[in-house]
Amino acid sequence: MRTILGLTKTSKLVLATVVSVTVFGSVYGFAASLGISTSGLGADNKVVASCGSGMTFAYTTSYYSALPGYAVNGINLTSIPAGCLGKSLAVTFSDSGNAALGTQVTATLPASGTTSTVSITPSSNDIDASKVDNVSVVVS
Numbered sequence: 001m002r003t004i005l006g007l008t009k010t011s012k013l014v015l016a017t018v019v020s021v022t023v024f025g026s027v028y029g030f031a032a033s034l035g036i037s038t039s040g041l042g043a044d045n046k047v048v049a050s051c052g053s054g055m056t057f058a059y060t061t062s063y064y065s066a067l068p069g070y071a072v073n074g075i076n077l078t079s080i081p082a083g084c085l086g087k088s089l090a091v092t093f094s095d096s097g098n099a100a101l102g103t104q105v106t107a108t109l110p111a112s113g114t115t116s117t118v119s120i121t122p123s124s125n126d127i128d129a130s131k132v133d134n135v136s137v138v139v140s
Contacts, residue, residue: 050140052081057137059093061129064122070129071122075105080114087139089118093127094134102127109139 056078064071075091091105102125107118120127 051083051087054079054081055084055139057091057135059129059132059135062122064126066123067126067128071120072102072127072129072132073120073122075107075118075120077109077116077118078114080109080116084109084139085113086111089116090138090140091118092136093132094136095131096133098134101131 058076058078059072060074060076061070062073063069064073072093077089087109089105089107089109093101093105095101105118105120105125107116110116
């Protein structure tokens with residue numbers, strides 16, 4: 001009788017382990033499949049623009065002795081969709097704890113063309129490039 005009870009407990013443990021691994025694997029697979037696009041939000045920072053998709057974003061840096069270190073000094077946008085031309089741009093740089101670095105950068109996208117450059121003056125908005133972990137870009 002004890003052997004049957006011991007076997008039942010072992011079987012229950014094995015079954016619980018198999019179920020746990022299956023559930024974890026499914027949840028992990030679902031999270032890994034979250035896609036990122038400009039038409040929706042996901043698990044990463046991308047350009048969110050209601051006016052179109054495909055816009056790409058990059059920032060530039062230069063040495064700024066007041067930090068001392070490298071500061072963000074510009075933003076380059078490419079592949080701007082026609083529907084976004086003339087719209088407002090808001091960019092927030094943040095650290096790994098999602099605390100904003102510097103102040104939000106705002107600009108108006110050009111009325112024509114597919115590229116735009118926004119200058120940032122480190123002395124008036126010192127964004128420490130070594131602390132940038134996330135960038136949020138919104139076009140509205």
